[in-house]
Amino acid sequence: MTRATAAAAGVAADEEVRRAVEEKPVVVVGRRGCCMAQVARRLLLGQGANPAVLEVGDDAADPAALVSDKAGAVVAFPAVFIGGRLVGGLDRLMAMHIAGELVPVLKQAGALWL
Amino acid sequence: MVQGEESSWRMAASTHHERAIPLNQALAYGVQAHASASVAATPPASFLDFQPAAAAAAYFGELEEALIHGAANAAGVVDPGMIRGGDVHTKSAATAGYLAARPPTLEIFPSWPTRQQQQLHSGNSQSVGSTTDSSSAQNTMPQMELVSPASIRASSEQQQQPQPGQEVMMVTTDDYSYKPGLAAASPSFQQHQLQQQPLHGGGDHDKRKLGSTRKEGKLVDAKTERRLAQNREAARKSRLRKKAYVQNLETSRVRLQQIEQELQRARSQGLLLGGCSAAGDTSSGAAVFDMEYARWLDDDSKRLTELRGGLQAHLLDTNLGLIVEECMQHYDELFQLKASLARSDVFHLLTGTWATPAERCFLWMGGFRPSDLLKILIQQLDPLTEQQMLGIYNLQQSSEQAEEALGQGLQQLHQSLADTVAAGTLNNDGPGVPNYMSLMAIALDKLANLESFYQQADNLRQQTLHQLHRILTTRQAARCFLSIGEYYRRLRALSNLWSSRPCESFIGTESVSPPGTELQTMHHQPQQNQYSGF
Numbered sequence: 001m002t003r004a005t006a007a008a009a010g011v012a013a014d015e016e017v018r019r020a021v022e023e024k025p026v027v028v029v030g031r032r033g034c035c036m037a038q039v040a041r042r043l044l045l046g047q048g049a050n051p052a053v054l055e056v057g058d059d060a061a062d063p064a065a066l067v068s069d070k071a072g073a074v075v076a077f078p079a080v081f082i083g084g085r086l087v088g089g090l091d092r093l094m095a096m097h098i099a100g101e102l103v104p105v106l107k108q109a110g111a112l113w114l
Numbered sequence: 115m116v117q118g119e120e121s122s123w124r125m126a127a128s129t130h131h132e133r134a135i136p137l138n139q140a141l142a143y144g145v146q147a148h149a150s151a152s153v154a155a156t157p158p159a160s161f162l163d164f165q166p167a168a169a170a171a172a173y174f175g176e177l178e179e180a181l182i183h184g185a186a187n188a189a190g191v192v193d194p195g196m197i198r199g200g201d202v203h204t205k206s207a208a209t210a211g212y213l214a215a216r217p218p219t220l221e222i223f224p225s226w227p228t229r230q231q232q233q234l235h236s237g238n239s240q241s242v243g244s245t246t247d248s249s250s251a252q253n254t255m256p257q258m259e260l261v262s263p264a265s266i267r268a269s270s271e272q273q274q275q276p277q278p279g280q281e282v283m284m285v286t287t288d289d290y291s292y293k294p295g296l297a298a299a300s301p302s303f304q305q306h307q308l309q310q311q312p313l314h315g316g317g318d319h320d321k322r323k324l325g326s327t328r329k330e331g332k333l334v335d336a337k338t339e340r341r342l343a344q345n346r347e348a349a350r351k352s353r354l355r356k357k358a359y360v361q362n363l364e365t366s367r368v369r370l371q372q373i374e375q376e377l378q379r380a381r382s383q384g385l386l387l388g389g390c391s392a393a394g395d396t397s398s399g400a401a402v403f404d405m406e407y408a409r410w411l412d413d414d415s416k417r418l419t420e421l422r423g424g425l426q427a428h429l430l431d432t433n434l435g436l437i438v439e440e441c442m443q444h445y446d447e448l449f450q451l452k453a454s455l456a457r458s459d460v461f462h463l464l465t466g467t468w469a470t471p472a473e474r475c476f477l478w479m480g481g482f483r484p485s486d487l488l489k490i491l492i493q494q495l496d497p498l499t500e501q502q503m504l505g506i507y508n509l510q511q512s513s514e515q516a517e518e519a520l521g522q523g524l525q526q527l528h529q530s531l532a533d534t535v536a537a538g539t540l541n542n543d544g545p546g547v548p549n550y551m552s553l554m555a556i557a558l559d560k561l562a563n564l565e566s567f568y569q570q571a572d573n574l575r576q577q578t579l580h581q582l583h584r585i586l587t588t589r590q591a592a593r594c595f596l597s598i599g600e601y602y603r604r605l606r607a608l609s610n611l612w613s614s615r616p617c618e619s620f621i622g623t624e625s626v627s628p629p630g631t632e633l634q635t636m637h638h639q640p641q642q643n644q645y646s647g648f
Contacts (some may be wrong), residue, residue: 035530035563039523039570046515091573098512098577099584100505 011057021081025111026051030078031058036090037078043093044080047103049111051080083109382408382468400462403455407468410448411606417441418599421592431588441595442583449576452480453569460565470609473602479520479571484513484578487598491582494597495590505585509578516574524567531560 011032012020021027026044030037032055044051056077080087082105087093096102106112382404417440424434452463463481466474476482488510498506534557538547547553583591 033559035523035527036566036570038526039519042519042522043516046519090570094516094570094574095577097516098509098574098581100508100512100581 012054014056017054017056020052020054022084024052025049025083025109026106027081028053028078029056029081030054031056034078040078040080040090040093043097044106047097047106047112049106051111082106082111379404379408397459397462399455399458400467403451403459403462404468406451407448410444410451413444414599415603417444418596418603421596421599425589425592425596434592435588438583438588438591438595441592442579445579446576449572452572456565456568456572460568464564464568470606471612472605472609476605478517479524480568481572481575483517484575485510485517488513488578488582490601491594491597495586495594498590502585502590506582509581509585513574513578520567520570520574527560527563527567531557534560 012029017027017029021029026049028037028040028044028051030040030053034055037053037055041051041053076089078090080089080093087096087105093102096105103112417437420437421441424437429437456463460480462468464479466477466480469477476486478486488506492506492510495506534553537553538549582594586594
């Protein structure tokens with residue numbers, strides 16, 4: 001998606017997403033109208049992080065393709081990026097959270113305000 | 115036929131003073147009906163007005179009522195509906211008279227076939243020949259029998275012993291009240307003598323009398339021999355009847371079990387759930403899931419037994435650990451089952467049709483709420499090290515947060531869905547609403563999100579269990595899985611008890627009882643009817 005068409009559709013273009021992932025410690029990328037992105041956001045908010053939420057269109061590139069590492073991994077939307085790295089989908093986020101791994105990772109990425 | 119009956123009655127009345135007491139007299143005497151075998155009056159004509167040709171089953175029911183109400187009808191009110199044949203009701207009245215004297219459990223079956231038996235054998239013994247004037251009565255009596263249902267059978271078996279099925283119909287009190295020569299393989303003339311006396315109590319003195327009037331010269335021997343033979347016969351009869359009865363009970367019990375199982379299966383598939391489910395018929399995926407889930411439950415109980423055994427036997431951690439691993443895998447299997455159904459029929463999972471009512475109370479997003487389960491388990495898992503306590507506490511907090519996030523997301527979805535469905539004006543229906551189809555399409559999309567929510571909730575549950583497994587030692591984990599299994603087993607047992615609890619209110623409201631509880635109504639109705647007479 002080009003920036004122009006994305007802007008017209010009201011969603012973020014691939015490039016926008018890539019930039020956000022690099023710049024922001026926590027990014028949640030979800031499809032338009034997807035409620036699960038909001039769930040991810042709430043969860044992260046609860047931990048003290050402030051995630052940026054971006055909506056992409058239906059024909060957006062696979063999240064894995066947006067970052068260099070973990071290329072080829074199939075990840076469903078919503079996709080969570082922490083510290084510029086793809087963490088995974090919502091279920092991965094949940095698993096990390098339950099296992100107690102989420103907070104350390106967030107801290108490491110400087111996403112938490114302590 | 116009526117004539118024949120009348121004549122036979124009259125003849126019986128004239129020749130045998132120990133004859134069947136007429137129905138009204140018997141009723142008038144109440145419990146003493148049988149005691150004094152007084153001279154019988156001619157039975158009232160009303161006796162003979164009805165054809166004893168009713169269907170055996172309906173007849174049986176009427177007779178049971180007669181047995182129960184017999185004692186109550188001491189005033190002598192004769193219910194015409196109860197009169198189908200002279201024999202039968204005489205017997206029933208007199209038998210009812212025995213109710214006070216005999217243990218209630220024996221008065222289970224009506225007595226009239228007994229009389230048929232006697233007539234049957236009177237038919238048999240005709241060849242023996244009796245020189246007394248009772249023979250003519252005998253000749254007419256079998257005719258009377260031919261018109262009644264049992265005798266239709268009996269007549270075809272004139273030369274054989276009565277079948278056990280027939281015997282089941284006979285009152286056992288007959289054996290005790292008087293020792294009739296029933297089903298004699300070799301009808302003796304003594305027996306056929308007794309067939310002239312269908313009903314009387316304290317039989318011995320009657321037989322003695324009979325012996326004295328009938329047979330001169332062979333009195334003592336005949337009497338003793340006869341009595342012995344009768345005793346033997348009676349005992350044998352009793353045994354056969356008991357056997358038949360028990361067999362009947364057994365088959366009924368098995369049948370009842372089968373029906374209950376079928377019902378349980380149907381219920382678990384939601385077929386009887388107060389009508390049909392909102393989505394219509396149970397989908398095939400749901401039906402398959404229900405079967406698999408039932409199998410999973412069977413496996414679950416086996417695992418619990420293994421766990422319990424392993425803990426009690428104080429197995430080594432390595433061995434117990436294997437059992438615990440298997441339990442963990444067992445739960446993973448269930449999550450797998452649910453996940454595959456969620457793709458096709460998430461509503462079956464979300465509405466909890468697969469679960470029992472008590473489990474459904476606690477349903478959160480189609481399953482257990484992790485933080486609730488942890489609260490229960492924490493109490494069961496003592497003692498824990500400090501580190502473990504901390505770990506469990508953190509786990510509880512994390513799951514609460516995740517549940518909160520999911521819950522809020524679901525709330526948002528509900529709101530959004532409601533807004534979509536209510537879009538535009540609600541005063542018009544389908545075609546009248548502009549963009550109706552697009553409205554529906556959007557709503558469909560949103561509804562599909564429910565699947566994602568369910569998947570995430572199940573994922574949360576699975577992760578919680580795995581984390582528990584990581585925190586706890588082998589023994590603690592074993593106790594943990596055992597606790598979880600037992601907790602849900604109890605909830606299921608609670609549901610069972612709930613659905614089979616007696617509910618008197620059904621008697622008054624049986625016409626409006628909901629379909630799902632129909633089985634309860636049918637189940638408890640007969641109980642009430644039994645006691646209504648007392």
